[in-house]
Amino acid sequence: MRFRFLLLLQLSIVTQVFSLTLYMKTDSYQIGTVNTFRSVLSQQPSMELQAAPFYVDLNTSLTIDIINLDTIAHELQWNDFASGMVLSPLGSVTLTRTFDQQKVYALVASDFSAKTLGGSFAIIAGLPAAHRYYWNLYDLQTNISAPIANQSLQDFPNPYRPNLFTINGYDYPLNMNDSLGIVNGQVGDSIYITVLNAGNMTHTLHFHGFHFKILSSTKNPFQVGWQKDSAPVLPQDGMILLIVPDKAGSYPVHDHNLTAVTTAGGYSGGMMTMLNIAP
Amino acid sequence: MKLFLLIASLIFSSYILTWAQPITEYWLQARMNGVYELENGGQVQFWGFGDNTPPNPGNKVFIPGPTLRFTQGDSAIVHFQNNSPEMHTIHFHGLDANQANDGVPHTSLEIAPNLTFDYSFNCTNAGTFIYHCHVLTTLHVAMGMYGLVIVDPSSGPGTLVDNGTSYQQEFSLLSSEFDLDWNNNPISPGPFHLFEANYLMLNGKSGTQLHDGEHDIVSSVGDHFALRLANIGYGKTIFQWPSSVSAQIILSDGRPVPTMPNVSEVSLYPGERYDLLMNGNLAIDSFLTASYYDLRNLNLIGTNTVPLKIGDVSITEMETERLRIWPNPVTGSFNIVNPQSFSIEYQIINLEGKELQHGMLWPGNNKIDCVLDRGIYFVYTTQSLGFLKFMVL
Numbered sequence: 001m002r003f004r005f006l007l008l009l010q011l012s013i014v015t016q017v018f019s020l021t022l023y024m025k026t027d028s029y030q031i032g033t034v035n036t037f038r039s040v041l042s043q044q045p046s047m048e049l050q051a052a053p054f055y056v057d058l059n060t061s062l063t064i065d066i067i068n069l070d071t072i073a074h075e076l077q078w079n080d081f082a083s084g085m086v087l088s089p090l091g092s093v094t095l096t097r098t099f100d101q102q103k104v105y106a107l108v109a110s111d112f113s114a115k116t117l118g119g120s121f122a123i124i125a126g127l128p129a130a131h132r133y134y135w136n137l138y139d140l141q142t143n144i145s146a147p148i149a150n151q152s153l154q155d156f157p158n159p160y161r162p163n164l165f166t167i168n169g170y171d172y173p174l175n176m177n178d179s180l181g182i183v184n185g186q187v188g189d190s191i192y193i194t195v196l197n198a199g200n201m202t203h204t205l206h207f208h209g210f211h212f213k214i215l216s217s218t219k220n221p222f223q224v225g226w227q228k229d230s231a232p233v234l235p236q237d238g239m240i241l242l243i244v245p246d247k248a249g250s251y252p253v254h255d256h257n258l259t260a261v262t263t264a265g266g267y268s269g270g271m272m273t274m275l276n277i278a279p
Numbered sequence: 280m281k282l283f284l285l286i287a288s289l290i291f292s293s294y295i296l297t298w299a300q301p302i303t304e305y306w307l308q309a310r311m312n313g314v315y316e317l318e319n320g321g322q323v324q325f326w327g328f329g330d331n332t333p334p335n336p337g338n339k340v341f342i343p344g345p346t347l348r349f350t351q352g353d354s355a356i357v358h359f360q361n362n363s364p365e366m367h368t369i370h371f372h373g374l375d376a377n378q379a380n381d382g383v384p385h386t387s388l389e390i391a392p393n394l395t396f397d398y399s400f401n402c403t404n405a406g407t408f409i410y411h412c413h414v415l416t417t418l419h420v421a422m423g424m425y426g427l428v429i430v431d432p433s434s435g436p437g438t439l440v441d442n443g444t445s446y447q448q449e450f451s452l453l454s455s456e457f458d459l460d461w462n463n464n465p466i467s468p469g470p471f472h473l474f475e476a477n478y479l480m481l482n483g484k485s486g487t488q489l490h491d492g493e494h495d496i497v498s499s500v501g502d503h504f505a506l507r508l509a510n511i512g513y514g515k516t517i518f519q520w521p522s523s524v525s526a527q528i529i530l531s532d533g534r535p536v537p538t539m540p541n542v543s544e545v546s547l548y549p550g551e552r553y554d555l556l557m558n559g560n561l562a563i564d565s566f567l568t569a570s571y572y573d574l575r576n577l578n579l580i581g582t583n584t585v586p587l588k589i590g591d592v593s594i595t596e597m598e599t600e601r602l603r604i605w606p607n608p609v610t611g612s613f614n615i616v617n618p619q620s621f622s623i624e625y626q627i628i629n630l631e632g633k634e635l636q637h638g639m640l641w642p643g644n645n646k647i648d649c650v651l652d653r654g655i656y657f658v659y660t661t662q663s664l665g666f667l668k669f670m671v672l
Binding site for chain 2: 156211227231232249255260
């Protein structure tokens with residue numbers, strides 16, 4: 001039974017926003033032929049799989065209320081901090097933070113259940129308002145999702161053989177209506193793509209058509225500043241990528257671990273999205 | 280008058296553009312009837328790319344397919360013929376071809392059996408790239424449909440980037456994997472997410488196949504060598520070498536790496552490439568190790584090793600004051616400079632000591648027509664001028 005009262009979102013309508021309310025919830029959903037559980041941390045109390053990130057200007061301070069709608073406890077941490085916080089069953093926690101660097105500040109679940117089921121939320125600081133896109137990457141071996149959700153399974157399986165790979169909650173081509181993730185830009189645009197790996201393994205994104213510049217990465221600072229066409233996104237890393245298209249056309253972006261461009265073992269599917277560039 | 284000048288200017292500028300972008304062409308074919316000799320002596324089938332250059336196209340495919348070599352600034356054309364019973368494409372990974380030439384079936388087109396397609400793209404950046412089939416990619420790449428693309432800087436081979444440090448030797452290693460169950464049953468290989476890498480390759484060879492003398496990395500103290508690394512496998516490959524060998528990352532994915540860091544190992548995730556400038560500080564007879572990890576749980580699957588031998592005399596330095604060869608590596612004709620005021624005889628021999636070519640070197644520069652296959656060779660002279668090592672690409 002969930003605690004389902006809806007707090008008013010304390011979002012200001014002026015540009016500087018000082019508070020934010022997030023809801024943690026775990027539920028099952030159907031994706032194609034696959035039924036699975038997922039933990040979602042987002043601004044809505046409903047199970048929104050395509051959950052938008054939150055953009056802030058540099059040096060914004062936020063008070064964040066996090067409400068646990070699940071009847072089990074969870075733990076959360078910032079992906080750049082080692083220490084976490086406990087979110088008791090149906091309880092809440094309030095935290096504050098100032099965002100002073102251009103990077104992804106990711107709140108990620110750190111208890112085994114919600115971490116494995118992808119509970120995560122991105123606060124992105126310092127990006128221009130135009131041409132911003134968001135990819136929340138995720139993978140799961142779905143036949144163990146129910147015991148993970150009810151906490152009867154506490155250990156990661158070895159071997160781990162994920163059969164579901166998604167961007168913003170959906171696999172290709174179900175994600176082709178994803179307004180957060182499908183890039184619709186123009187030649188010459190500076191397009192900022194934020195990637196958060198909420199999954200359980202490293203995903204290597206390969207861009208067709210264009211090289212991207214890695215503007216920031218929390219878990220892989222070695223490659224910050226590099227221009228790449230293929231780069232690893234480590235688990236729980238948040239990265240900001242920049243492309244400036246020099247030609248028009250439609251170009252895929254996909255995981256180049258080719259076991260991940262599948263869904264339930266079928267090709268094509270999984271972790272793939274599109275860059276649509278107008279002249 | 281203004282219109283005339285405009286037209287003349289356009290004609291002239293298009294001429295310059297054409298002149299500035301020489302066209303380099305290759306001919307490739309795809310076949311699905313390759314037979315791979317396993318390290319244990321067994322055989323499995325593979326699909327791959329092979330040479331299709333007229334007028335005498337081959338009829339075999341290889342793992343990896345032929346390396347395509349271009350120069351920065353080239354307009355590239357790759358004439359592709361599908362000599363197989365199923366659809367295929369070529370995706371030029373990292374070369375940022377336009378949509379029509381991207382090799383992705385749902386955004387461009389796939390090439391039907393017995394049909395041809397001419398892929399074209401511009402080589403805007405130097406570095407190491409990959410080509411592979413993009414049809415049913417999880418299976419077709421697993422079956423062996425890939426190869427390397429190398430783009431030399433506009434100044435040609437011998438440096439990784441224009442005005443970069445010269446290298447005297449060059450080596451490339453492409454990491455890949457088989458799931459042998461798929462090779463044995465590619466019609467119905469099972470769920471595609473259950474690929475299990477159980478045969479690990481560098482340049483299409485595995486285990487002791489890499490110790491046959493043809494895959495050795497051979498350099499000398501005082502020399503630099505380029506090491507081009509690429510990973511078309513589904514896991515992470517970590518390359519490591521002895522601590523007496525220095526390595527600097529010059530390029531990754533065909534772009535200069537800003538800080539050009541010194542490294543003692545590199546991890547290549549699927550699709551990544553690293554171009555390293557390396558030099559041995561001590562004479563060693565050792566190995567470079569490639570360790571393969573399954574990305575799904577970071578389990579170590581296995582390793583391959585390649586002999587890495589650093590000689591104690593810098594052949595190039597020792598002979599710089601005497602004979603000189605340029606360019607090196609050699610791609611066509613080349614030059615040998617005889618610093619003496621008299622003519623001398625020379626021999627070109629291979630690594631087994633067999634003479635392949637001989638003649639006279641006149642004082643000064645001598646242009647030599649190269650009729651040698653790809654490999655490492657030596658120039659010997661009769662006048663105690665020593666020898667020179669060079670490489671044919």
